[in-house]
Amino acid sequence: MTLVDGQWNGPILDNHFHLDRVGRYLDAAADFQRVGGTDLVLVHKPDFDNLPNSVEEIRQAYENTVAMAKQVRLECDLRVRVVLGPHPAAWVHQCASLGVEESNDLHLQAVELAIEFCEENLAVGVGEIGRPHWDVGDEVFNRADEVLIEMLSMCKKANVPVQLHLDANGEKTNREIAKICDHVGFPRFGAIHHHAEANISKKFTHGLTSSVVVGRDSIKDISDSIWQNEGGFLMETDYMDDPRRPGAVLGPKTVPRRTQTLATSLIGRGLDAEAVLRAVHIDLPEALYGEYE
Numbered sequence: 001m002t003l004v005d006g007q008w009n010g011p012i013l014d015n016h017f018h019l020d021r022v023g024r025y026l027d028a029a030a031d032f033q034r035v036g037g038t039d040l041v042l043v044h045k046p047d048f049d050n051l052p053n054s055v056e057e058i059r060q061a062y063e064n065t066v067a068m069a070k071q072v073r074l075e076c077d078l079r080v081r082v083v084l085g086p087h088p089a090a091w092v093h094q095c096a097s098l099g100v101e102e103s104n105d106l107h108l109q110a111v112e113l114a115i116e117f118c119e120e121n122l123a124v125g126v127g128e129i130g131r132p133h134w135d136v137g138d139e140v141f142n143r144a145d146e147v148l149i150e151m152l153s154m155c156k157k158a159n160v161p162v163q164l165h166l167d168a169n170g171e172k173t174n175r176e177i178a179k180i181c182d183h184v185g186f187p188r189f190g191a192i193h194h195h196a197e198a199n200i201s202k203k204f205t206h207g208l209t210s211s212v213v214v215g216r217d218s219i220k221d222i223s224d225s226i227w228q229n230e231g232g233f234l235m236e237t238d239y240m241d242d243p244r245r246p247g248a249v250l251g252p253k254t255v256p257r258r259t260q261t262l263a264t265s266l267i268g269r270g271l272d273a274e275a276v277l278r279a280v281h282i283d284l285p286e287a288l289y290g291e292y293e
């Protein structure tokens with residue numbers, strides 16, 4: 001039994017977590033572990049002050065993320081999966097600094113390299129890729145979708161899931177991305193919507209896998225919409241480990257804490273909390289990323 005007296009004692013996975021050697025780094029991972037966290041999905045964090053301009057520089061940046069994951073596994077007694085990829089915000093910046101063609105090329109090469117890391121079992125997915133989250137105008141926005149289509153085709157061929165960084169236009173965003181997935185033949189299930197809203201009903205998510213950012217009100221919204229969910233959901237903090245913006249996102253202890261709140265909420269509604277939490281923290285991550293090796 002992993003649920004005893006309303007308390008979840010099983011694995012707890014944060015599906016979108018960044019670490020930075022100049023941030024709290026190992027201390028942040030240790031905080032997560034101390035309150036019951038067991039599994040991190042460490043997502044590559046681009047250095048926006050010093051973006052890579054060549055494949056070789058991208059490789060070095062990826063290797064740094066892989067090395068951090070290794071150190072966290074050793075020193076914090078955590079299972080750490082790695083997701084690597086070029087950030088859509090970096091693509092926008094580099095369209096301005098390098099030109100559109102070169103930025104496109106560089107970012108497609110970054111996906112190709114991330115896929116290579118997946119094939120070597122150093123990573124389990126590609127991300128975060130997708131769309132800029134601020135208003136960039138229709139032209140840039142449409143161009144971002146064209147690049148995304150190419151990236152998804154590559155990931156489809158390689159059979160790897162993606163973590164998507166998207167604009168925050170609710171159901172409209174999900175509907176458009178689901179359409180893009182269908183167009184490419186990329187399974188909607190493998191399109192993991194990072195920083196997703198807590199409405200997990202299928203008519204809102206359109207079958208994308210929601211990685212819900214678990215702010216204070218999220219538990220009620222998850223519980224309200226779980227009846228209409230299909231395919232499950234994940235929980236994340238989007239922890240950024242940015243010393244310049246310490247409180248900008250949720251702290252590293254949030255997913256373990258909200259997991260307990262969710263257990264209480266589901267039990268209160270007469271739902272099978274154990275089945276839901278098993279899916280969130282064990283079965284769905286394994287279905288998407290494979291068993292932890």
Ligand SMILES: [Zn+2]
Nearest residue numbers: 016043128238
């Ligand atoms: Zn992120």
